[in-house]
Amino acid sequence: MMGKTLAQKIFDRHLVNKPFGDEINVLRLDAVFCHEITTPIAINDLVARGKDRVFDPTKIKAVIDHVTPAKDSKTAEQGKSLRDWARRHGIKDFFDIGRNGVCHAIFPEKGFVRPGYTVIMGDSHTCTHGAFGAFAAGVGSTDLEVGILKGVCTFKEPKMMKFVLKGTLPAGVYSKDVILFLIRELTVNGATNMVMEFTGPIIDTMSMEARMTLCNMAIEAGGTCGVCYPDMTTVEYLWPFIKEEFASKEAALAEYRQWVSDPDAEYAAVREYDLSDLEPMVTYGNKPDQVKTVREMTGTPVDQVYIGSCTNGRIEDLRIAAGIIKGQKISDSLRGIVSPATPAIFSRALEEGLIQIFQDAGFCVTNPTCGACLGMSNGVLANGEVCASTTNRNFTGRMGKGGTVHLMSPATAAATAIAGKIVNSPLFKG
Amino acid sequence: MKNFKGKALFLDRSDINTDEIIPAKYLTESSKAALKPYLLEDLEISGFNPRTDIGGKAVIVTRANFGCGSSREHAPWALEVNGINVVIAENFARIFRQNMYNCGMMAIEMAPDQIAYLFDQYADRDCEIEVDVDKGVVKIAAGDQKDCIPVKIADFDKCLVKAGGWVEYADRNY
Numbered sequence: 095m096m097g098k099t100l101a102q103k104i105f106d107r108h109l110v111n112k113p114f115g116d117e118i119n120v121l122r123l124d125a126v127f128c129h130e131i132t133t134p135i136a137i138n139d140l141v142a143r144g145k146d147r148v149f150d151p152t153k154i155k156a157v158i159d160h161v162t163p164a165k166d167s168k169t170a171e172q173g174k175s176l177r178d179w180a181r182r183h184g185i186k187d188f189f190d191i192g193r194n195g196v197c198h199a200i201f202p203e204k205g206f207v208r209p210g211y212t213v214i215m216g217d218s219h220t221c222t223h224g225a226f227g228a229f230a231a232g233v234g235s236t237d238l239e240v241g242i243l244k245g246v247c248t249f250k251e252p253k254m255m256k257f258v259l260k261g262t263l264p265a266g267v268y269s270k271d272v273i274l275f276l277i278r279e280l281t282v283n284g285a286t287n288m289v290m291e292f293t294g295p296i297i298d299t300m301s302m303e304a305r306m307t308l309c310n311m312a313i314e315a316g317g318t319c320g321v322c323y324p325d326m327t328t329v330e331y332l333w334p335f336i337k338e339e340f341a342s343k344e345a346a347l348a349e350y351r352q353w354v355s356d357p358d359a360e361y362a363a364v365r366e367y368d369l370s371d372l373e374p375m376v377t378y379g380n381k382p383d384q385v386k387t388v389r390e391m392t393g394t395p396v397d398q399v400y401i402g403s404c405t406n407g408r409i410e411d412l413r414i415a416a417g418i419i420k421g422q423k424i425s426d427s428l429r430g431i432v433s434p435a436t437p438a439i440f441s442r443a444l445e446e447g448l449i450q451i452f453q454d455a456g457f458c459v460t461n462p463t464c465g466a467c468l469g470m471s472n473g474v475l476a477n478g479e480v481c482a483s484t485t486n487r488n489f490t491g492r493m494g495k496g497g498t499v500h501l502m503s504p505a506t507a508a509a510t511a512i513a514g515k516i517v518n519s520p521l522f523k524g
Numbered sequence: 525m526k527n528f529k530g531k532a533l534f535l536d537r538s539d540i541n542t543d544e545i546i547p548a549k550y551l552t553e554s555s556k557a558a559l560k561p562y563l564l565e566d567l568e569i570s571g572f573n574p575r576t577d578i579g580g581k582a583v584i585v586t587r588a589n590f591g592c593g594s595s596r597e598h599a600p601w602a603l604e605v606n607g608i609n610v611v612i613a614e615n616f617a618r619i620f621r622q623n624m625y626n627c628g629m630m631a632i633e634m635a636p637d638q639i640a641y642l643f644d645q646y647a648d649r650d651c652e653i654e655v656d657v658d659k660g661v662v663k664i665a666a667g668d669q670k671d672c673i674p675v676k677i678a679d680f681d682k683c684l685v686k687a688g689g690w691v692e693y694a695d696r697n698y
C-alpha cells in the first residue's frame with residue numbers, strides 16, 4: 095500500500111463520512127477558532143435559526159483582535175456580540191482586551207494547536223497553524239457556523255505539494271524572504287486546493303516562529319494550508335502545555351512523529367530549491383506574487399513602516415528589528431509603528447528592553463491588535479501613501495484606500511525605517 | 525433555489541481579490557443589505573465603474589482565481605444583495621468557492637479557452653446568461669447568437685444550491 099502524507103493521515107483519523115462519494119470529506123474538528131469580525135455573523139445566523147448552541151465549549155477558542163480597543167460603535171457591537179456569546183456558552187478560552195492578541199499568534203502561544211489536529215477559523219491565515227503539523231484552514235462564516243454547531247467541516251481531498259528547501263539561509267535572510275520567494279515561483283494561484291508541505295534542512299533549523307511566518311502566507315499562493323513536520327523544535331515549544339501528558343520530550347516526539355509523511359507518499363508536485371543564495375525579498379504592485387529582491391527595490395520612498403501582524407509580530411521578529419534599530423533614530427521622512435502580536439510578546443519585549451529601543455528610535459508602540467494590517471485602525475494609510483510592512487497582503491487599498499504596501503521581513507522593515515527608503519538590512523552582506 | 529439567470533457583467537482580469545470585492549472597512553456592517561453600495565468599490569479595471577455597471581446584472585464572467593485573499597463571506601453576500609448569484613471563471617480561490625455554495629450561490633468553472641470565447645463573443649454586447657442546475661449547462665444569448673456550454677456541477681455543490689446552504693444540511697446529518 096502506498097504511503098500517506100501528513101495531511102492524508104490527519105484526514106483519515108478525522109473522517110466522519112464521505113456523503114457524496116469520494117468528493118467531499120466531512121472531518122471532525124479538534125479546535126474552532128473565532129474572532130470578532132467573522133464570528134458575530136455566524137452567531138446571529140445561529141440565533142435566527144433557533145440553533146444557538148456550541149458543539150463543545152472547550153474546543154472553541156475566541157479572541158477580539160482585529161479592532162481592539164473598539165474604534166467606533168460598530169466595532170464595539172462586534173466585540174460585544176463575541177463576548178456575550180462566549181459568556182453565554184461558557185467558552186473559557188476567550189481573550190478580551192488586556193489579554194488579547196492577534197489570533198494566529200495568541201492561539202499557538204497558549205498551546206491550543208497540536209500535531210495531528212484539525213483546526214478551522216473564519217480567517218484565511220488559519221493556515222499559520224500548520225507549522226505544528228496540524229491541518230488548519232481558513233473558512234467562511236457558514237463553515238465556521240457549522241463548525242461551532244457541530245464540530246465538523248467539509249474538505250475536498252487535498253492535493254499535496256512538497257517543498258524541499260536545501261542549503262542554509264544567508265545572514266539577514268529570513269523565513270519571510272523564503273515564503274515571498276516561493277509565492278513568486280508559484281503565483282497567487284499556484285497552490286489552490288493544495289496543502290504545501292515545507293521540508294528540508296532549512297525548515298529543520300527554523301524556530302516555530304519562523305515556521306509560522308512561512309505557513310502563514312501559504313494562502314497567498316492559494317494554498318489550503320502550509321504544514322511542517324513535527325520535530326523536537328515543535329515538542330520544545332509545546333512542552334509547557336504537554337508535560338503532564340508525556341513522560342519525556344522523547345516520548346512526545348515519538349508520538350508526534352506518526353504525523354510525518356511516509357517516504358513513499360505521493361505528491362501532485364515536488365519542488366526542490368537550494369536557498370543558500372537567497373536575498374531579502376520585497377513585494378511591489380498589489381499582488382503578493384509581485385516580488386523582487388530588496389536590492390532591485392532599493393531607494394523606494396516610504397511614508398510608514400509597520401512591524402507587526404500574525405506574519406511577523408512575534409518576539410523573534412521584534413528582537414531582529416530592535417537589533418537593527420538600537421541606538422538609531424527612524425528617518426524624519428516617515429513614521430514607524432510596532433504592534434507586538436500578543437500581551438506575552440509585549441511583556442517579553444519590555445523585559446528585554448526592546449520596547450525602549452523602539453520608542454527611543456521614534457516608533458509608536460501599540461497594544462497587540464491586527465489594526466493597520468487590514469486598514470481598519472491604528473495606522474491606516476492616506477491616499478497615495480506607501481507602507482513598508484511585515485504583514486502578508488499588499489492588495490489595493492489593504493492598509494487604507496489609495497495606499498500602497500510593500501511586504502518584507504522585520505529586518506528589512508527596520509533598516510527601511512532608519513534609511514527613510516527601502517534598503518537591505520546591515521545583517522545581509524550579499 | 526436562488527435566481528441564476530440575467531444580464532452578465534464581464535470583468536476582464538485574473539486574481540480579483542476579496543478586498544476588491546468588498547473592502548475590509550465595510551466588514552463592520554452587520555447586515556448583508558448594508559454591503560450593497562460597496563460591491564467592487566476598489567476594483568480598478570479600465571472602463572469599469574462600479575457605480576453604473578453593476579445595477580441590473582445577475583451573472584459575473586471573469587478570468588482566473590476569482591475571490592482570492594481573505595475568508596470573508598461578505599464577498600458572496602455583497603454579490604447576493606446586488607442580485608448576482610453566479611460567477612463564472614476559469615477557477616476560484618478555495619474559500620470563496622466554498623462560501624458561494626454554502627450560501628446556495630454558484631461558482632462555475634470553465635476552461636480558459638471557453639472563458640476566452642465568452643469574452644471574445646459576448647463581452648461588449650448586451651448578453652444574458654442562464655445556469656440550468658439540473659441539466660448542468662450554461663446558456664448564453666445576445667441578439668441572434670446563442671451558445672450552450674456544459675459545465676460540471678458536483679453533487680455536493682448541487683445539494684447545497686438546492687438546500688439553500690450548508691447549515692440545515694449539517695444540522696440534520698451530523
Ligand code: SF4
Pocket residue numbers: 160196197198217219403404405463464467468485486
Ligand atoms: S494580523 Fe492581519 S492578516 Fe493576520 S489575522 Fe490580523 S488582519 Fe488578518
